[in-house]
Amino acid sequence: MFGQKQISRNAFDDAAPPAAESATVTTLAPKPAEPAPVRAPAPEGGETLVRSDLFKLIRNGVFTAMNASAAVGKTREQMKPGVEQLVLEVAERERLNVTLAEQGQIVGELLNDMFGLGPIEPLLADETITDVLVNGPDQVYVERHGRLELTQCKFRDNAHVINVAQRIAAGVGRRVDESSPMVDARLADGSRVNVVLPPLAIHGASISIRKFSKRNITLHRMAQQGNMSQAMANVLKLASTCRLNVIVSGGTGSGKTTLLNALSHFIGLGERTVTIEDAAELQLVQPHVVSLETRPENAEGLGAVTQRDLVRNALRMRPDRIILGETRGAEAFDVLQAMNTGHDGSMTTIHANTPRDGITRLESMVMMANGNLPLLSIRRQISSAVHLIVQIERMRDGMRRVTRITELVGMEGDVIITQDLFTFRYDASAYSEEVKGTYESAAVRPAFAQRAAYYGLEDALLEAMTP
Numbered sequence: 001m002f003g004q005k006q007i008s009r010n011a012f013d014d015a016a017p018p019a020a021e022s023a024t025v026t027t028l029a030p031k032p033a034e035p036a037p038v039r040a041p042a043p044e045g046g047e048t049l050v051r052s053d054l055f056k057l058i059r060n061g062v063f064t065a066m067n068a069s070a071a072v073g074k075t076r077e078q079m080k081p082g083v084e085q086l087v088l089e090v091a092e093r094e095r096l097n098v099t100l101a102e103q104g105q106i107v108g109e110l111l112n113d114m115f116g117l118g119p120i121e122p123l124l125a126d127e128t129i130t131d132v133l134v135n136g137p138d139q140v141y142v143e144r145h146g147r148l149e150l151t152q153c154k155f156r157d158n159a160h161v162i163n164v165a166q167r168i169a170a171g172v173g174r175r176v177d178e179s180s181p182m183v184d185a186r187l188a189d190g191s192r193v194n195v196v197l198p199p200l201a202i203h204g205a206s207i208s209i210r211k212f213s214k215r216n217i218t219l220h221r222m223a224q225q226g227n228m229s230q231a232m233a234n235v236l237k238l239a240s241t242c243r244l245n246v247i248v249s250g251g252t253g254s255g256k257t258t259l260l261n262a263l264s265h266f267i268g269l270g271e272r273t274v275t276i277e278d279a280a281e282l283q284l285v286q287p288h289v290v291s292l293e294t295r296p297e298n299a300e301g302l303g304a305v306t307q308r309d310l311v312r313n314a315l316r317m318r319p320d321r322i323i324l325g326e327t328r329g330a331e332a333f334d335v336l337q338a339m340n341t342g343h344d345g346s347m348t349t350i351h352a353n354t355p356r357d358g359i360t361r362l363e364s365m366v367m368m369a370n371g372n373l374p375l376l377s378i379r380r381q382i383s384s385a386v387h388l389i390v391q392i393e394r395m396r397d398g399m400r401r402v403t404r405i406t407e408l409v410g411m412e413g414d415v416i417i418t419q420d421l422f423t424f425r426y427d428a429s430a431y432s433e434e435v436k437g438t439y440e441s442a443a444v445r446p447a448f449a450q451r452a453a454y455y456g457l458e459d460a461l462l463e464a465m466t467p
Contacts, residue, residue, distance in 0.1 A: 054096065056156075058106055061090035075115075083110050117187075118164050119153040120209075124191070130211055131253070136204025137161050143253075146398020158198070161205040165195040168207075174296065183296070186279045187212070193279075210253075212281070219262045227255070227392075228402040229439035232422045234464035235405065235446075236390065240266035242455050243321075243345030244387035244448055249358040254392045255400035256349040257281050257325065263347060267321060271345070274314040276307055277325030290317065307331040308369070311338065324348035330369035332362055339385035355389040355406035359416055362386075376414050383408050383416045387448055395435045409447040421446060421465065441467045 065086055084107050091098045098106075112121040123132050123142055131143035137155035141148050155161045169176040169183050176183040181197040190212035197205050219233040228236075239246060240263045248256045248263075264284050267273055274290045275282050282291070292314065297304035307324065308331040314322050315338060322338050324331065327348045339346050352358035359382060366378045391404040403424040409417050423440050430436040443465060446452075452461040 054098070054102075055106055055109065057094060058087055058090050058096070058098075059110060061094065062086045062110060065090070079114065080107065080111060083107050117168070118160060119155055120164075120207075123151065123153065124187075124189075124209070124211065127214065130213075132207075132209040132211065134161060134205070134207035134209075136201075136206070138204075146394060146400070158204045161207065162197060165197065165205055165207055168193050169195065175299075179299065184279050186281070189214075190281060190283070192281055210281075213258065216283075216285075217258050217262050218265055222259070222262060222402075227400055229422070231441055231464050231467075232402055232405060232439060235421060235461065236263060237266055238452060238457050238461050238464065239388055239448070240264070240345070242448065242452050242457060244451070245339045245344060245385055246347045246388045246390060247327075247358060247362075247386055248347070248349045248390050248392060249352045249355060250349070250392040251351065251353065251394065254394045256392060258400075259390065259392055259402070260323070260325075260347055260349055264323065267345065271320040272318060273321045273323060274317055274319040275323045275325070276310045276314060278307065281325060282323060284323075290319075308334055311335060314338075315341075315343075319343060321345040321347070326350070327362075327365065329365060332365035333369035336362075336366065336381050336385045340381060352391075355391050355404060355418060358389050358391075359408075359418075379414065379416050380411060383411050389418075397433060397435045399435065401435075407447055419444060419447070441465055443467050 062083065066082075084103070087103055087106055087110070090096075091103070109119070112118055117124065120132055120134065120140060123129055123140070126142075128144050129142045131141075133141040133143075133148075134155075135141070137158050137160060140151045140153040140155075142151055143149075155164075165176055165183075168187065169185050171188070172185045174183050174185055176195050176197060178197065178199075181200045183195050185193045185195070187193060187209070192210040192212075194208045195205070219228075219237055220230075222228055223230045223233040236246075246263060248259050250256045261283050264273075264282065264286075267284070267286050269286055270288075271286070272288045272290070273284060273286060274292065275284065276292045276294075278294050280291055280293050292310045294307055294310060295303065295305040307327075307329065311322065311324065311331050311334040315334075320343070322335070322343050323346065324335055325348075327335055327350050335346070335348060350358050350361055352361050362382055363375065363378050366373065366381070367375075386408050389404075389406045389408070390402060391406065392400060393403045394400050401424055402422075404420055405422040406418050406420050409419055411417065419442065421442055421444070423442070425438050425440050427436040427438070446461060446465065449458055449461055452458045
């Protein structure tokens, strides 16, 4: 699951004793027979839990008997038969009463420690889980269907959590330690990871994983799931096809990147697209895509490459569209410049609670880059560069819904004029665990109808806007 499929010596850094020089099992003095292990109650999945001291005893025996240098360069499947044999030998030597189910679980956990992310590896394989949140060694939460729940997974100690975090960072050429206690990284499958180590994380190392969706989410599927209406999906499809500049606005975990991926499906196959992200998450299906990723500073505080650096460089790469994973700083000025200079169809996301808040945030970020620009000039740039703001929200029932599609139609005095094309109306009279409401069309002629006519799509747009 993790990065390289080859095991490194780091996988054994937190193994109990140092490895022997040969792959043969070292002789250990037999211990008195132990009573049959006490097993904890089975969880919902019916899987038997191995008593922690039993696993620790077998684990220590296996790593003592294993030659780490002989394991370097081998894959998980190549190592599995040898680990199974060592588990059997240690259990027999120590006279432990271990069932076949427990043997399989112990072997799996040992291999997860060597090649994966330890106890959270099974959570990453569960497709119903969207987030894995590690709060120190004893508390692991997951998000399923928009709701958080505590799992029974635990790490051995804080050093075990830090070892896993360092392996994640090393897999993408980054480092995380006391001198650099925060890092953004990604797993081999594209999942996004944030790590915070002590002393910043007071109660133990924190690992937050936003899982990479293996499902190909489209606007049509989002409409089927109730994330938006079919009419909204049709308008967004036309907006992407007509090369409108679109900003997806929403809170943390609201589904902004997922919606951005869905919008990107309608980029033409003949277009050159440049994506810019802190940690690569976008899953564009087009053949001509250049993906750029930022780089943090090194130990000497040098060598950092920011999103603004990459946006400026992307303008020299002859892009048809620029897609910025998230706009949150001075790069907003360069993004607006790009949208205003022939790179139509560009897209980005922004953290904001409403479309109007999104405009205000854009103004603030442009001022961060160029404080000498008058506010009126900034607003004129925004009104001419941005065509649509799509607001998405994770609601209290866990469902992500597109709550508003707002069009920027120009300036009136020093105020940016907007009009809502679609709105989600919450039904307050039907309060329950599930949020009730309807998607309403404003039944207006969009300001970009003339642009749609240029692409031969005006009739389709007006039909989609008809309630």
